[in-house]
Amino acid sequence: MTDISKSAALPTGGRTVKKRDSDTRMRRRYAADKRFRLYGLVAICLAIAALIWLLASITASGYQAFVQTHIQLEINFDASTIDPEGTRDEKTLKRADYAGLYKSAIREAFPEVRNRRDRRDLTRLISSGADLQLRDMVLSNPSIIGTRQKVWLVAADEVDQFAKGAYDPNKPESERPFKDKEIAWFNTLRSAGALEKQFNWSFFSSGTSREPELAGIWGAIVGSFWTMLVTLLLSFPIGVAAAIYLQEFAPKNRWTDLIEVNINNLAAVPSIVFGLLGLAVFLNFFGLPRSAPMAGGMVLALMTLPTIIIATRAALSAVPPSIREAALGVGASRQQTVLHHVLPLALPGILTGTIIGMARALGETAPLLMIGMVAFIVDIPEGPMSASTVLPVQIFLWSDLPERAFVERTSAAILVLLGFLIAMNAIAILLRKKFERRW
Amino acid sequence: MDATVETEPGTAETAATGTDAAKISARGVDVFYGDKQALFGVDLEIPENQVTALIGPSGCGKSTFLRCINRMNDVIEGCRVRGTILMDSMDIYDPTLDVVQLRARVGMVFQKPNPFPKSIYDNVAYGPRIHGLCADKAEVDEIVMTSLEKAGLLNEVIDRLNEPGTGLSGGQQQRLCIARAIAVSPDVILMDEPCSALDPIATARIEELIENLRERYTIVIVTHSMQQAARVSQRTAFFHLGNLVEVGDTEQMFTNPHDERTQGYITGRYG
Numbered sequence: 001m002t003d004i005s006k007s008a009a010l011p012t013g014g015r016t017v018k019k020r021d022s023d024t025r026m027r028r029r030y031a032a033d034k035r036f037r038l039y040g041l042v043a044i045c046l047a048i049a050a051l052i053w054l055l056a057s058i059t060a061s062g063y064q065a066f067v068q069t070h071i072q073l074e075i076n077f078d079a080s081t082i083d084p085e086g087t088r089d090e091k092t093l094k095r096a097d098y099a100g101l102y103k104s105a106i107r108e109a110f111p112e113v114r115n116r117r118d119r120r121d122l123t124r125l126i127s128s129g130a131d132l133q134l135r136d137m138v139l140s141n142p143s144i145i146g147t148r149q150k151v152w153l154v155a156a157d158e159v160d161q162f163a164k165g166a167y168d169p170n171k172p173e174s175e176r177p178f179k180d181k182e183i184a185w186f187n188t189l190r191s192a193g194a195l196e197k198q199f200n201w202s203f204f205s206s207g208t209s210r211e212p213e214l215a216g217i218w219g220a221i222v223g224s225f226w227t228m229l230v231t232l233l234l235s236f237p238i239g240v241a242a243a244i245y246l247q248e249f250a251p252k253n254r255w256t257d258l259i260e261v262n263i264n265n266l267a268a269v270p271s272i273v274f275g276l277l278g279l280a281v282f283l284n285f286f287g288l289p290r291s292a293p294m295a296g297g298m299v300l301a302l303m304t305l306p307t308i309i310i311a312t313r314a315a316l317s318a319v320p321p322s323i324r325e326a327a328l329g330v331g332a333s334r335q336q337t338v339l340h341h342v343l344p345l346a347l348p349g350i351l352t353g354t355i356i357g358m359a360r361a362l363g364e365t366a367p368l369l370m371i372g373m374v375a376f377i378v379d380i381p382e383g384p385m386s387a388s389t390v391l392p393v394q395i396f397l398w399s400d401l402p403e404r405a406f407v408e409r410t411s412a413a414i415l416v417l418l419g420f421l422i423a424m425n426a427i428a429i430l431l432r433k434k435f436e437r438r439w
Numbered sequence: 440m441d442a443t444v445e446t447e448p449g450t451a452e453t454a455a456t457g458t459d460a461a462k463i464s465a466r467g468v469d470v471f472y473g474d475k476q477a478l479f480g481v482d483l484e485i486p487e488n489q490v491t492a493l494i495g496p497s498g499c500g501k502s503t504f505l506r507c508i509n510r511m512n513d514v515i516e517g518c519r520v521r522g523t524i525l526m527d528s529m530d531i532y533d534p535t536l537d538v539v540q541l542r543a544r545v546g547m548v549f550q551k552p553n554p555f556p557k558s559i560y561d562n563v564a565y566g567p568r569i570h571g572l573c574a575d576k577a578e579v580d581e582i583v584m585t586s587l588e589k590a591g592l593l594n595e596v597i598d599r600l601n602e603p604g605t606g607l608s609g610g611q612q613q614r615l616c617i618a619r620a621i622a623v624s625p626d627v628i629l630m631d632e633p634c635s636a637l638d639p640i641a642t643a644r645i646e647e648l649i650e651n652l653r654e655r656y657t658i659v660i661v662t663h664s665m666q667q668a669a670r671v672s673q674r675t676a677f678f679h680l681g682n683l684v685e686v687g688d689t690e691q692m693f694t695n696p697h698d699e700r701t702q703g704y705i706t707g708r709y710g
Contacts, residue, residue, distance in 0.1 A: 252516050322553035326616070328514065330566035330623055331543035340565070341555060 055301055058418075062411025068200035068213060069160040070152040071126060071189055075134065079146040088142050098131035098138075102153060109194075110185060118181060124279060125185060127154040129214040152198065157212040157405035163197060166404055201414065207378045208394060212405035215398070219380045223293055223373070223388030224362060225419075228299020230384055231304055231361050232306055235365050238301075239308030243350075246309070247316040248338050267306035274303045275370030290372035291387040299371060300361040307360065311353020314389040315346035348432040355428035359421050365392040391417045462487040462627060462657040463508060467476040468522035470503050477503045480522070481683045483676055490649060490658045492672035492689065494665065496704065499678040501661045505629050508659065509545035510538050526627070542704065543570050546620030552612035553618070554604035559596050561589060562615055563602040566623035569672050582622055590618035610641025617648065621656070628652065630660040634667065646671050665705060669693050677701045 063418070079086065082096040103123040107113065130153040138145060161167060162178045163186075173180050189195040207219030250256045278299035282288045288295040319342050327337040331337050343350075373389050374397065381388030389397070391413065398410040453466070463485040470478040478500045485491045493501040503512065510531065512518045524531050531541055543566070554562050563583045566572075573579045583600075587593040592614045604615050613633055620628055630649075634642040649658060649671045662668050668675055669689060675700070676686040685698045696702045 320553075322549060322551055323555065324514075325511065325547075325549060326553040326555060326619075328511065329509070329542060329547035329549070330569075330619060331539050331541075332565075332569055333539050336569055340569075345556065364548075 001134050002036075018293050032260040038252070040290075055418075058411050058414050060415075061261050062408055063413050064164045065203060065412035067197040067202050068202070069163040070196060070198045071106075071155045071159070072150055072152050072194040072196075073102060073109060073126075075146055075151045076078075076108075076148050077101065077138065077145050082138060082145050088145075091141070092139055093142065094135065096135070098134040098209040101134055102126050112233045121182065122185060125156055125182070125189075127156050127211060127213045129209070129211055130154060154202070154213050155195070157403060158182070159186060159195075160213055161404050185435050192417070203409070207380055208376065208389075209378060209395070212401075212403045212409060215406070215409055217391065217394060217416060219377060220391045220394035220413070221416075222387050223377075223381050224390040226293035226363055226381060226384045227296045227300060227373075227389065227390055228358060228369075230294055231300040232354075232358060234263070234298060234301035235304040235308055235357070239305050239354075240312050240350060242305075242340060243309045243312030243316065244343070247313045248342065249334065263306050267310060270366075270369045270414075271303055271364055272366040272370065274299050275367030277302065278367060279370045286415045289385060289387070291375045291377065291389070292385050293373075293381065293388055293390075294384040295367050295371050296373050296390065297384065299367045302363060303364065303367060304357040304361050307357035308350075308354050311357070315349025315353065316342060318349065319345045344435075348435040351431045352428045352437070355431070359424045362390075362391055362420060362424070363417065365396055368393055369396075391420070442568045461485065463524065463526045463659075465504070466523040466525070468504065468507060468520065468524060469520045470500070470507060470521075471517075472515070473517040477681055478507075479681045481678075483683055483686060485657065486660055486674065487654070487657050488653060489673040489676045490653050490660060490671050491676065493659065493661045493676050493678060494663075494668050494670035494704070495678035497663075500681040501676075501678045502631055504678070504683075505631055505659060505661050508627065508629055509542050509547055510618065511542075511547065513538060517533075540687070543623050544625050545627045545629060546623065546625035548613070548616050548620055548628065548630045548633045551636050552609055552616055554607070554612050554615050556603060556605055558601045559587075559604045559607070559615060560600040563618050566619060570623055572623065578638070585619040586622040587615075588619055589652070590614045591644065591651075592618055610637050610643070610644060613637060613641070613645060614648065617645075617652075627657045628658065630658065632661050632663060635663065642667070665707075666694075677704060679704070 009279070042423075054345065076407045078101070081100060082087075083092055103126075105120055106126060107119060110122055113119055133153060134151070137149075155163070158178050159182075162183070167176045169176075169178075169183055178186075186195065202214065202215045204212065205218050206216035208217075209215040224388045239293070246256060246259065278295060282298050283290060288298075304315070323341050323345065324337055328334075329343045332340065367392060374393055375387060375389065377387050377389050379386075395410055395413045397408045398413065453634045456469055461484040465481055465483045465485075468478055468481040468483075481500075481504055483504070484655060485585060493505060495501050501673070506512045507520055507524060508526075508531070512520060520532060526541075526545070527633075555565065557565070563586050564579050567582045574605060584593065587596065590597055592611060596602075596615075604612065607615060613636075617628075617633075634645050637645065646667065649660065652658060660668075660672065674686065675689045675692040677684045677692070677696075677700070681701050685692065685696060685701045687697075692701065693705060696705060
């Protein structure tokens with residue numbers, strides 16, 4: 001408004017005043033433009049910083065879980081302990097006292113330890129799961145009975161944590177769980193080359209355990225796999241079929257409007273509500289087993305359906321009507337039009353939506369708690385009907401445990417889960433790129 | 440899909456006007472989009488092996504009428520058609536008639552070239568394949584070649600039949616669409632402003648093609664270009680506000696129209 005008053009006040013110099021005003025206006029416009037871009041840039045930088053922080057902190061606390069401290073002992077596979085009658089009968093071999101083998105081995109390594117209590121603490125340097133390791137060795141190769149073998153055994157979680165620097169040896173002894181004598185043994189073992197960190201295969205190959213050094217995520221991964229399989233097999237065909245019907249065939253009336261509104265609402269329903277539904281319907285009414293991937297997959301399928309339906313409808317409606325007209329125009333039936341022309345063009349969008357929906361289902365915890373997938377299950381699930389847990393629930397369970405060694409395992413499991421999610425999203429992008437067609 | 444057909448009794452007196460070679464005759468065709476009436480009692484005879492041009496200002500119902508002839512209006516939500524359209528004395532709105540069969544006999548070319556995002560070959564072969572017009576690969580090849588030849592496109596695409604049809608120029612795409620339409624050997628070809636998205640040279644080629652196709656097919660063309668109507672058609676029908684105002688031989692329509700609205704439109708006073 002200033003330019004008008006100025007030019008009115010200065011009728012003779014009106015032109016120059018106007019010119020100067022337009023210059024300031026232009027400068028202001030440029031400045032506003034620049035500010036606007038800057039806001040966006042700042043927002044993106046904040047988001048990236050938050051993401052990097054998150055990943056860095058999880059990685060920092062989790063990467064240690066991928067290595068595990070092992071202790072090398074010379075085990076005497078004493079025939080009189082393992083198989084006193086010399087029958088090599090599998091039952092006898094299974095029942096033998098393998099814990100005694102590693103306990104006597106470590107006492108042999110430290111003959112100076114005499115005190116009864118110290119001797120007990122000494123054997124606790126080795127994980128209590130070491131007897132299973134020895135048993136498996138003997139069962140797979142009974143010929144080692146009667147020989148002496150150098151064997152790397154899993155160290156107890158306290159040893160592992162000390163090796164990873166979790167306990168400060170300069171603190172007063174009473175304030176740390178790893179005492180002076182244990183530190184001395186530790187140093188002896190390490191200087192003898194009988195203690196080292198090895199890649200933690202068992203983290204990827206075993207189920208969960210009360211002992212953090214033995215706990216792995218394979219059971220949870222297999223459980224997640226069965227659950228996702230059930231979810232995909234249910235939600236993909238049902239969702240795509242529903243979306244095709246609603247988008248391509250259904251008449252537009254009050255009923256279809258109502259259905260559409262409700263599908264959109266369902267997509268926003270908190271996931272735990274689906275868990276309650278699953279508990280009431282699938283478990284209590286249909287009598288599916290608790291903790292089974294079948295029930296979990298069905299619940300997650302319900303949760304994923306709206307996502308898939310909405311994505312599929314969006315993909316279908318993005319196919320230009322001229323393609324439908326072209327197909328109908330050469331005499332294709334409605335079904336041929338959809339199957340031959342519309343669906344192939346919509347496929348990248350449908351697949352992307354499905355994978356995003358599946359990724360969301362893979363990360364879902366709350367509804368699975370309601371149907372009992374939160375149980376402590378050591379065995380690797382054998383199929384969709386056997387009791388199991390899933391990765392996010394495993395993370396939730398571990399985060400609740402007091403042992404320090406579970407902290408890094410929790411983070412490591414999160415890293416694995418994030419890895420799966422990133423892989424799924426990458427597949428979604430690749431599929432879209434591969435099948436995308438111009439028209 | 441909600442197009443309901445209400446045949447009024449007594450409108451089906453065939454060949455009343457006595458045009459001996461009428462391929463298609465429409466009697467009292469009313470079309471409604473929801474509550475809005477788009478066509479008011481259109482009576483029109485379309486003679487065989489001639490080009491009939493439908494002209495008129497935008498929104499006058501000429502495209503609507505065109506799409507009645509192969510029942511493309513069926514797919515428009517809330518569209519209803521009343522009246523009778525006979526093709527070879529057969530009511531195309533007979534509920535027992537198979538609309539797929541009808542569209543195989545009445546091909547259509549659209550305003551914007553809309554080839555399928557497939558190869559040139561597959562674009563043309565699609566129709567014959569779904570209608571079972573060919574028993575083996577050799578027959579498909581033959582249909583594709585003759586259709587492209589008839590559409591005047593063969594020489595330009597002979598060495599790139601497997602490239603996508605969407606990679607052609609606009610005029611070539613439109614001729615590909617014509618080839619696709621004639622591959623299912625229709626009797627009638629409907630063209631809805633086929634040249635409106637093309638440059639003058641491509642337009643000239645399409646017009647030439649229409650002239651050649653006239654020998655074998657009955658063609659109905661909607662156009663906004665008066666010159667085009669005058670050049671390609673033998674008969675012209677002028678639509679205005681949903682009414683068929685006047686129909687006659689093109690020469691007579693452009694030189695000596697009976698209705699003053701036709702006169703006004705042709706001389707460019709409105710429209």
